[in-house]
Amino acid sequence: MREIRIEINGSNYTSRISDNLTLLDFIREEAGMSGTKRGCDSGHCGSCTVLLEGRPVYACITLAIQAEGKKVTTVEGLEGDAAGQLHYIQQAFIDHYGIQCGFCTPGMLMVAAALLEEKPLPETEDIKAAISGNLCRCTGYTNIVHSIRMAAEDKLKQEGGDE
Amino acid sequence: MSKYRVVGNSHPGLSVAEIATGRGRYTDDWKLPGMVYGMILRSPFAHAIVKSIDTSEAESVPGVLKILLPWDVPSKRYNCSGNPPSPLLIQDEPILTDHPLHMGDRIAAVAATSRKACREALMQLKVEYEELKPVFDVMKALEKDAPLLHPEIGGSNLVKTMEAAEGNINTGFEESDYIFEEIYETPAIQNVSLEPNGCICDASVPGKMTVISTSQTPFQERRILADLMGLSENNVRIIKPFMGGGFGERQQLHSQPVAALLSRATGRPVKIIHSREEQMTASVVRHSTRIRMKMGVAKEGLIRAMQVEAWYNTGAYATHGPIVVAAGSRKTNYRIPHYEFKGHCVYTNGPVSGAVRGYGNPQITFARESMLNMVAQKLGMDPIALRLKNHVQTGDRLPGTDHPLLSCAVNSCVEKGETLRKAIEEEDMKNNGQQGLSHPEKKAWGVAFCCHTSGPSNRExxxxxxxxxxxxxxxxxxxxxxxxxxxxxxxxxxxxxxxxxxxxxxxxxxxxxxxxxxxxxxxxxxxxxxxxxxxxxxxxxxxxxxxxxxxxxxxxxxxxxxxxxxxxxxxxxxxxxxxxxxxxxxxxxxxxxxxxxxxxxxxxxAVEAPPPFAVCWAQVAVDMKTLSVRLLNIIEAVDVGNPVNPEKVKAQVHGGVSMGVGYAMMEEIQVDQRTGKQISSDLLHYQTPLSRDMPGIHVCLAEGWEPSGPFGAKSVGELATVPVAAAITNAIAQATGTAITRIPITDAFRPAASPWPKRAATESPAVTSEKEGV
Missing domain, CATH: 3.30.365.10 (Aldehyde oxidase/xanthine dehydrogenase, molybdopterin binding domain)
Structure with missing residues (x-):
């Protein structure tokens, strides 16, 4: 057991945990945030994807102690420019029918957020590669890929318009 | 433009904002005051007898509240199917068993204050098994000396034979110029809903019970649980929270009876969430089948007779096996004057089969549509023309059913889909047909037709x-x-x-x-x-x-x-x-x-169960040297009547196509025949299509109208999956000249090295980098 601190979505969470506690359990059980989903607990499905220092990781095969003192972003940490507004990728998933049952959605959103941060206008193949570690059984990935692409296009259009 | 104000206009969904922000509460996201956890010890063997269970060490694990053994629970057997009551639902399933009939069968259960304590206690339960001979193959299970799974039910492993008929099959074959006969085989596959099955049962107040569960059938769950727990239905409340997919997965009860008993024993709400391994080994799969298909055709291309004899592997328990088999008999979308269907539902020690998107139809459709390709080739007919020549239209009946169709827009499906296909071809021709093609790949199209149902086809x-x-x-x-x-x-x-x-x-x-x-x-x-x-x-x-x-x-x-x-x-x-x-x-x-x-x-x-119709085209590129197959495009045109929410209909088709792609290309629950162990026990050893496996998907909505439907609508959900596998294999057959009679094609077409890319999860740059650290 040891006490560790992890910054999740801008707030610090301190807890006494055993070394083998996963980051997923830390987020869901210690920090009490249920947006990050447990689909397989073995690093295969991607439902639990969160950002660790901005990079997507499977929280179920990442130990909480690997995130000690680091910044973690979960789906609850995605927000738009104004208070109460959705993050533009969340909005795109809604507008372009990228959501069905929603269990893969938080993981997909986190991967998309990291991708668009790195590559503001990804090609379809880039998007498919980025989400190839995230399983979805409802959408055939069609509208998820489309939503991510449209999120990128709309964002660029908007930023262009602002200049 | 829709002629209505709301119907016919798309809307992304009433709850999408909750889902997108992570606020949607799925079963595992609920916590009740005083709640504890439950876990189930499952049989590692496909067939065995439990000689003894030593609980002493498990009981001393800190946090353990209760251990239930097979002899602690009511001996009453039940049927986990979420169908309404029927004599076809044979009650053969115990809550816990000392005679496990499949790998994953429930032996014992534990309740403890934490998941960790549950896991520890399961490891400390010492079970002595005597292994028995298992049987996995349906044909072997019907042999005289096969191990008998349910002697309490009958003297053979045959659960039931379901039949349907029309005309006189012998007359039909006599009237035919050509007779075709072939054996087709289809695999057991898993639903793989992203959310594992789970439930929270709270029976802490005596005489009452509240259940939050992944259930597609809350009212059947209430009926079954009320009966098992000796309660009247007003005292059992089932709440369905957000659910991470279903596809049939939750049309059976899973851990609810065990959680209910643990809750009653501990006086605390008990949560049981399946691990992915439990999902793979102990929740239902699609019936694997062996299908003998015989077709008689007149030389001008009219189907005179179709005879189907099919063996459906229902696994260790019947669940709704016979109803699945019967459903498969009512989904043939051609005018066939002489029709005979015999479907045998057979027990084996394989995984328990149940409801999976399509419910008995994808198997028969694969066989029928594969055979129609052979017919078209033999007769020198265009495969679409052959099918349209025989297809039912409004006013006709599906063979083996008695209600005339009130709507069928298959012509519109073909017209729209063909227009789209030609557009794809033309675009391709601009690049000399070589777009994205590497030597020595060959391109080809395949097609398959099907129908399904809007509501149970037995009109229940x-x-x-x-x-x-x-x-x-x-x-x-x-x-x-x-x-x-x-x-x-x-x-x-x-x-x-x-x-x-x-x-x-x-x-x-x-x-x-x-x-x-x-x-x-x-x-x-x-x-x-x-x-x-x-x-x-x-x-x-x-x-x-x-x-x-x-x-x-x-x-x-x-x-x-x-x-x-x-x-x-x-x-x-x-x-x-x-x-x-x-x-x-x-x-x-x-x-x-x-x-x-x-x-x-x-x-x-629902006195009517109007069939929706689908036509599916698949385009593949086959490497003629290694026989590896790449999917290039899939077009699916659907007649769903008047779509209430067109974009969501299309989204259903996208998902249906991906399940069809998995069915044709890669998915199969594999059991090692030597050790009797299920190999496909996690998502590494059971592959479902990933983003990179998917071809371009194109959806067309036919101009349809169902007079008996709300604002002209029929269904879409299952339909979309049904024709895909045959469209793909017909395309491969077209390219290679080899008829395909077995899916997934991985086995039949696997050269020395697997043509399939390694699972992409490990290719994700983000994850690879993390792996180094772990």
Missing amino acids: GMSSSIVMVNDDGSVNLLMGSADIGQGSETVLAQIAAEGLGIGLEEISVTAADTATTPYDTGTFASSQTYVGGNAVALAVEDVKKKMIQRLSEIRKLPPSDITFENGRFTVSGPEGLEHLTLKDATKQITFGAGGSIIAGSSSYK
């Missing part, structure tokens, strides 16, 4: 609806049918909004809480839009009728002087015509003299 579907008009004129729609992620709540709200002349944002849906919503058979058989939708439409009519009655009493006018049209009431009073919106009328009725609440209700028994 029933749904009910209550429309409560609040005093501000907004509406609460209470439905017993469960939205499992496909968006049925949205579609049903659209139907209500259309009928009531209000906006979608003025409707809230409560779908599936047995304490507050009316009975519904359940979310299966693609029922929601058609059966549930008709129930909503009827409840809306009931509301209008009641409101007209109340308005007539208030105004002292005969009800015939008040009408509801175009979203408003029109009162023809002595002072002329007066128009009232739903809001205005509600105010007058609720707060006016006499005052009354406004609630309409309905029940709809």
